[in-house]
Amino acid sequence: MSTILKQPAQVVLIGAGKVASHLLLALLQAGQPVLGLWSRSRTSAEAATAAAPEVPVLSNLQELPPADIYVLALPDAAVPEVLAAARFPAGALVVHTAGALPLSVFMAYPNIRGGVLYPLQTFSPGRHIEWATVPLCLEAADAAGLATLRQLAHSLSQDVRELSSAQRLQLHMAAVWVSNFPNHLLGIGHALLGGAGLPWELLHPLIRETLDKALSQPPFTAQTGPALRHDAVTLARHEAALAEHPAWQALYRQLTASIQAVAATPLANNRADK
Amino acid sequence: MSTILKQPAQVVLIGAGKVASHLLLALLQAGQPVLGLWSRSRTSAEAATAAAPEVPVLSNLQELPPADIYVLALPDAAVPEVLAAARFPAGALVVHTAGALPLSVFMAYPNIRGGVLYPLQTFSPGRHIEWATVPLCLEAADAAGLATLRQLAHSLSQDVRELSSAQRLQLHMAAVWVSNFPNHLLGIGHALLGGAGLPWELLHPLIRETLDKALSQPPFTAQTGPALRHDAVTLARHEAALAEHPAWQALYRQLTASIQAVAATPLANNRADK
Numbered sequence: 001m002s003t004i005l006k007q008p009a010q011v012v013l014i015g016a017g018k019v020a021s022h023l024l025l026a027l028l029q030a031g032q033p034v035l036g037l038w039s040r041s042r043t044s045a046e047a048a049t050a051a052a053p054e055v056p057v058l059s060n061l062q063e064l065p066p067a068d069i070y071v072l073a074l075p076d077a078a079v080p081e082v083l084a085a086a087r088f089p090a091g092a093l094v095v096h097t098a099g100a101l102p103l104s105v106f107m108a109y110p111n112i113r114g115g116v117l118y119p120l121q122t123f124s125p126g127r128h129i130e131w132a133t134v135p136l137c138l139e140a141a142d143a144a145g146l147a148t149l150r151q152l153a154h155s156l157s158q159d160v161r162e163l164s165s166a167q168r169l170q171l172h173m174a175a176v177w178v179s180n181f182p183n184h185l186l187g188i189g190h191a192l193l194g195g196a197g198l199p200w201e202l203l204h205p206l207i208r209e210t211l212d213k214a215l216s217q218p219p220f221t222a223q224t225g226p227a228l229r230h231d232a233v234t235l236a237r238h239e240a241a242l243a244e245h246p247a248w249q250a251l252y253r254q255l256t257a258s259i260q261a262v263a264a265t266p267l268a269n270n271r272a273d274k
Numbered sequence: 275m276s277t278i279l280k281q282p283a284q285v286v287l288i289g290a291g292k293v294a295s296h297l298l299l300a301l302l303q304a305g306q307p308v309l310g311l312w313s314r315s316r317t318s319a320e321a322a323t324a325a326a327p328e329v330p331v332l333s334n335l336q337e338l339p340p341a342d343i344y345v346l347a348l349p350d351a352a353v354p355e356v357l358a359a360a361r362f363p364a365g366a367l368v369v370h371t372a373g374a375l376p377l378s379v380f381m382a383y384p385n386i387r388g389g390v391l392y393p394l395q396t397f398s399p400g401r402h403i404e405w406a407t408v409p410l411c412l413e414a415a416d417a418a419g420l421a422t423l424r425q426l427a428h429s430l431s432q433d434v435r436e437l438s439s440a441q442r443l444q445l446h447m448a449a450v451w452v453s454n455f456p457n458h459l460l461g462i463g464h465a466l467l468g469g470a471g472l473p474w475e476l477l478h479p480l481i482r483e484t485l486d487k488a489l490s491q492p493p494f495t496a497q498t499g500p501a502l503r504h505d506a507v508t509l510a511r512h513e514a515a516l517a518e519h520p521a522w523q524a525l526y527r528q529l530t531a532s533i534q535a536v537a538a539t540p541l542a543n544n545r546a547d548k
Contacts, residue, residue, distance in 0.1 A: 075503070075505075076505060076507060076508055077505070077507065100500070100507075100508040100511050120476065120477070120479070120480055121479060121480055121483060122480060122483055122484055122487065122498050123498075124487060124496065124498070127483075127487060129483070130479075133479045135476050135479065159476075159479075161476070163472075167470055167471070167472060169511060169512075169515055170466065170467070170469075170470035170472065170515060171467065171470065171472055171476065171477075172508075172512075173466065173511075173512040173515050173516070174463040174464075174466045174467045174470070174472075174477060175463070175477060175480055176499055176500065176501075176512060176526075177459050177460070177462045177463035177466065177526075178459065178460050178463035178464075178477050178480065178481050178484070179480050179481065179484040179499070180497065180498060180499030180500075180501060180502070180533070181456075181459045181529045181533075182455075182456035182459050182460065182484065182485075182488075183484055183487075183493050183496060183497055183498075184493070184494075184497060184529060184532060184533050184536070185451050185452065185455045185456050185459070186451070186452050186456065186488045186493040187488075187492070187493035187494035187497065187536065187541075188451045188536075189448040189449070189451035189452035189493075190448075190452075190492055190493050190494070191494070191541055192444065192447065192448045193444070193445065193448045195444075196441055196444035196445070196448070197441070198437075198441060198444065198445055198448075200492075202394065202409050202433075202435070202445065203394070203445075203448060203449060203452050204489055205394070205395060205404075205407045205409065205433075206394055206395055206396060206452065206453050207452050207453065207485065207488075207489065208485070209395060209396055209401075209403070210396055210452070210453040210456065210457055211481065211482070211485050213396065213398060213401060213457075214457050214460045214461075214481075215478055215481065215482075218461070218464055218474075219457050219458070219460040219461035219463075219464050220458075220461035220464070220465070222398065222457060223454065223457055223458060223461065224396050224398070224453075224454060224457075225450055225453070225454030226450065226454075227450075227454060228454070229349070231349075231350060231351070233350060233351065233374075234350060234374040234446075237374050237443060237447075238374070238443075238446075238447040238450060241443055241444060241447050242447070247532065247535060248532075250528075251528060251529070251532055252450075252451075254524075254525060254528055255455045255458060255525070258458060258521065258525055259454070259455075259458050261521060262458070262461065262462075267461075267465055
């Protein structure tokens with residue numbers, strides 16, 4: 001089990017959520033055999049394998065087939081539960097896919113070899129993901145495990161990196177700032193625009209240009225708007241226009257203050273890390 | 275002066291900032307004659323016309339040449355100052371380009387006809403703007419002024435709309451939510467990632483997919499992440515990882531609370547306004 005694989009890794013998937021469903025199809029497309037998929041909910045397992053009927057639904061965590069890698073594509077809290085409940089072959093390579101869960105989650109299980117395969121992307125049902133460009137962040141408790149993970153990862157993506165648990169947590173947190181939080185603000189803009197009877201498409205060119213700009217220079221140096229200009233008249237007009245949404249009015253003030261605070265630091269002009 | 279123009283409108287530009295500089299080149303490219311450009315700073319005026327040396331720099335607000343439209347591409351606060359200081363021909367069509375400034379700013383000047391030409395985009399030096407797709411939001415005090423503005427606007431963009439001052443303010447505020455604020459959050463993500471020694475490019479595929487998703491469905495319905503899942507363990511890990519940035523830690527909590535508050539309302543599932 002400590003030799004580097006010459007053949008495609010044989011995978012068992014644990015989980016049937018968004019990551020598991022996307023990963024299943026990507027693995028099959030990459031020619032990695034998937035020996036089976038287990039989920040606590042048999043209905044979910046059947047839904048996840050509906051597009052891949054050749055993959056059997058596994059019914060018993062105590063009788064998993066031998067495989068090169070067991071991939072736990074599960075919510076963070078479910079990983080320790082499955083580790084406690086499952087019976088893996090001795091020395092099995094078991095990896096999770098979570099950004100914020102340290103490798104040490106495997107430490108209580110000395111009979112398995114732990115690892116991490118964290119795909120840095122947001123997955124939704126029905127949306128196609130270009131796996132070749134998804135950064136895959138790897139970590140493993142031993143060199144052979146890392147080698148097997150590398151081989152698997154390279155079959156999926158051109159962007160494979162080895163990250164420590166601490167780096168992965170920082171990356172996962174940064175991902176919240178650039179994905180979950182901006183999406184929420186886009187949602188507020190969408191709701192406000194709809195409330196004013198204006199079409200969402202009106203803002204699309206602005207949103208695209210904002211993004212293109214932020215990806216081509218350090219975003220703090222691309223900042224514009226009334227907060228940055230300390231344009232008190234416009235800020236007051238906007239706050240007044242938010243009178244019906246007191247929570248968003250408070251958030252508007254906090255974001256404005258944060259923009260002004262950053263502008264008063266060297267960060268606002270720091271192009272060194274571009 | 276109240277007839278609809280058959281010829282390209284002759285324009286005088288007041289201002290030499292980002293909007294004025296972009297607008298100048300777009301007008302010339304559209305075949306609209308620009309009779310001159312004035313700015314309080316002669317140096318700025320010369321810089322703005324450097325790429326269009328055929329456009330004279332005007333030196334005196336009291337001696338503006340006759341034109342079909344005078345476009346005030348100025349900071350909001352400068353518009354009333356210029357209106358008070360300039361001498362326009364009687365009945366001149368004078369428009370500003372500001373999102374949050376009502377048409378009523380012209381009411382104190384009965385000898386001119388007021389209007390608005392608000393380009394909904396973020397402008398930066400050196401970045402090319404595809405004007406054909408920039409929404410141009412028009413408003414005018416009289417029908418003839420609106421007709422002239424329309425003709426000018428259609429020469430620049432395929433997306434020309436008539437909006438009231440109240441609608442324009444709502445749009446401008448929504449633009450802050452979808453452009454200035456998300457850019458700030460991208461900047462925080464960029465700074466945190468740099469602080470962890472990780473490259474910004476690592477987040478690019480996630481950022482692009484987040485945006486594509488938010489533009490293809492109501493963003494609130496595309497929300498993901500630990501805040502939405504009430505994943506207390508991950509939220510605590512992220513907050514701990516932000517210990518060195520107390521202001522961002524507080525903002526993290528506020529954005530998390532806002533995501534959770536929206537998720538508890540019908541907005542989170544409202545696809546009716548897609």
